[in-house]
Amino acid sequence: MTAAFDIAANRRATEALLRAVPPAPGTRARERTLAGRRALAVTAEARASAVRHRAGAGALLWIHGGAYVAGSVDANVGFASHLAAAAGVEVVLASYRLAPEHPFPAGLDDVSAALDALAAERGGPEAVVLGGDSAGAGLALAAMLLHRDTGHALPAGAVLLCPFADLTLTNPSWTAPETDDPVIDRDTFARIVGLYTSGDLVADPYISPARADLHGLPPLLVFASETEALRDDARAIAAAAPDARLVTRAGLTHVWHLQVATLDAARADVARVGTFVSQRLTATAPVR
Template sequence: MSAEEREAARSMMQKAELGRTPDEQRAGFDELFASRPLGDDVKVVERTLGGVPALDVHVDGADADGVILYLHGGSYVVGSARTGANLAAPLSRRSGVPAVALDYRLAPEHPFPAGIHDALAAYRELVESGQKVVIVGDSAGGGLGLATMIAARAEGLALPAGAVLLSPWTDVSLKSPSMDSRGDDDPLFSRANMAESAEFYLSGTSPQNELASPVFADLKGLPPLLVQVGTAEILLDDSLRLVARAAEQDVDISLDVIAGAPHVFQYFAGAMAEADEALDHAATFIKSRLAAG
């Protein structure tokens, strides 16, 4: 990543303001992300999945066997299936695999574990209908994807063929060293605004609950994982700690670390070569996992 690309990415971000209501946060997030063009080859169709609102993300020619279950980011407080479609669509286009983006319930109106219940219900319907699934999630959606697999394992459901986690938030107790050491580098987040979101989400639940902070969970038996993260983000160590723990527990896990890249840098595809390369790698992983499954 050139210095110019890095600065261009940073200029498009600003640290979230503290003290805004969830509705104010959602309005600001939607203004930035909910109306981004998905491409002339994309059509989104409303549906329900396990009783949860969702969007089928139809990309012309994406008709391979299997499905991407996309879980959007937004610190468990903001975001939607439509904002998730911004990354579900290019992954579907690159992999040829259909995608569905989930509108799981958000905090603080619906705190932990409502989002996990929704994701598990959606996943259960896909599995019980005979679908082969790869879970993909960014930021909070990455943590939610991990929690969904752990919950599915506990219920005896077949696990997905794999999962792709983009800058996942895996520790809502905020114990990762990069929460402080990368604070000046991160153009988007600070410890303070992550703590605000964690408080909304947990609503009194222990932050070390393994479904809230899956970096503390027993990961044995999970399917192959691909983690992508940038070094200019306070969630860097949420990924590095997850990878180390997964490796210790004999989980097949791959890691892409992009120097100087911000949180969920894949949003900059078309403007940042590393973002396109990361999406290409993720798409190859998705195809290979579904073929193996």
């Protein structure tokens, strides 16, 4: 008999992993609300003020990972501070409701509302770059599809770190011989998918956006390890989106960016994220 999935243990492990990321020097985090939900605004003073000036009042809206069932804004402050330092802008960590207590579409609704609220606050969607890691990247992509399909304006761009965005779990990378993923186990993820949505909905484009028509989306920066089980999710997104750059790394774990304090490749790729965010906000900033 297959053991039951221990949601409490999974949440504890996810929190511990995320909280292990030490903050960048000069980090500040303040409590706020966004679309009626708790959020954290994170800033770091590590970058020159010229970067912040070029980006104007822009912000990076970050959606945390945790396989749709775990993670929190509090646990992501350390990583968000490195993103803030790299991009030279405020990073807003948005909370969303988690499964199984709140299955699809609760989390997607929360992310969509947060994107609308931050865009209105900053003067328009061109002042926001959306981003997320793992399931957070999947929710970010789904929120952009929802906004496109309902006539809402889209952000200036999006960063997708190792997206978990095809919940059918049918991609070849799950069983390919070169897959060597110590973080992700298919049996565990199959149980998680069952907590997030019913089986007859799993291919819905707002649940598995990597399988969707991605026309009309803004520029995307997508990352994946060449040996992680989710690499085909990232490849499918990069192939389908009209303007997407896929960055792959050999021999690294799922969302290696979290090792920014100790791993050269993570530092380099967080810096790449920062450059992308700054460039997108600068490119779309209104002329004053």
